[in-house]
Amino acid sequence: MDAGREEGLPTPEVWSSFVRRLEERYGLCEVPRSSLLGSCRPDFLSHALQKRVAFLLPSAVLGELATTHPIVSIASDGESPAVAVPGAVIAAYVGRSLQGPSGGVHGGAIASILDASIGMATNPRSDPDGYVTAQLVVNYRRIVPLGSYVVAIAYVHDREPARRKCYGMSRLVDAGALARTPSIGFSRKPLEAARRDATRERLYADATALFVRQRARRSVGDAEASSQVLAHATQKIRTVRVWNWPAAL
Numbered sequence: 001m002d003a004g005r006e007e008g009l010p011t012p013e014v015w016s017s018f019v020r021r022l023e024e025r026y027g028l029c030e031v032p033r034s035s036l037l038g039s040c041r042p043d044f045l046s047h048a049l050q051k052r053v054a055f056l057l058p059s060a061v062l063g064e065l066a067t068t069h070p071i072v073s074i075a076s077d078g079e080s081p082a083v084a085v086p087g088a089v090i091a092a093y094v095g096r097s098l099q100g101p102s103g104g105v106h107g108g109a110i111a112s113i114l115d116a117s118i119g120m121a122t123n124p125r126s127d128p129d130g131y132v133t134a135q136l137v138v139n140y141r142r143i144v145p146l147g148s149y150v151v152a153i154a155y156v157h158d159r160e161p162a163r164r165k166c167y168g169m170s171r172l173v174d175a176g177a178l179a180r181t182p183s184i185g186f187s188r189k190p191l192e193a194a195r196r197d198a199t200r201e202r203l204y205a206d207a208t209a210l211f212v213r214q215r216a217r218r219s220v221g222d223a224e225a226s227s228q229v230l231a232h233a234t235q236k237i238r239t240v241r242v243w244n245w246p247a248a249l
């Protein structure tokens, strides 16, 4: 789809300021282009960005996760215990081309964003034998109005490497405030932002997924094709961002 043709799309200025606020809010930083993995941005989105991150969330936010699952590493902000989990963020503007129910975004589009975010969290490195979606369960909580800014926040909560399995979850929340409010009002502390998000953000949908690592190795040709797809995708959309994946993970 030609991003410029849809009426009401955010201008480049509005979109970049939204991206900046998102970075501030979640404490994300960009990584070099060479670290980009294959494109997993749903192709129908005119405006989307994707970031691979390690969330530093207070244990309280993750609930029992920290104790019931063998999570990668434990970290702290000095005040409250927190846990670092592999995660990913996809932010998108969902416009009129995604019409489903009257005035609302189509459920398939929502599922695709959630799936892609968990897929990014699950595939932390550029690996042609990556994990693919075997099962995706989506709960649609509220109609997403057309013309919304949304953010999918995904993380991996469990792995069974011997069985080639990886379990993840994602929440799609309203990010309209980040597009509207001046950045001066936002906290630069990711922990505080995460705490607020867990309690206050309007939840549109959430999903759990099982990803399974493929058996057969794919050919080098496929890896090359994957980078070509990425090059193509980045031309088609105005903004793609990839955020850091700490070496510790």
Ligand SMILES: CCCCCCCCCCCCCCCC(=O)SCCNC(=O)CCNC(=O)[C@H](O)C(C)(C)COP(=O)(O)OP(=O)(O)OC[C@H]1O[C@@H](n2cnc3c(N)ncnc32)[C@H](O)[C@@H]1OP(=O)(O)O
Pocket: 037, 038, 039, 040, 115, 116, 117, 118, 119, 120, 123, 125, 126, 127, 128, 129, 130, 131, 132, 133, 134, 135, 163, 164, 165, 210, 212, 213, 214, 215
């Ligand atoms: C590609 C990578 C690029 C990398 C570059 C970077 C990428 C950067 C981010 C990418 C993000 C992408 C995000 C979008 C992701 C998609 O949209 S992927 C596209 C949609 N998915 C597909 O097309 C998958 C199609 N299905 C398949 O290929 C195969 O069925 C699968 C999933 C690989 C499994 O086949 P298999 O290897 O023969 O699995 P099998 O040995 O039977 O089962 C293994 C285990 O998984 C369980 N299992 C398998 N399937 C299921 C199921 N459906 N339900 C429940 N359990 C199941 C089995 O029960 C078994 O468990 P245990 O008995 O061992 O406990």
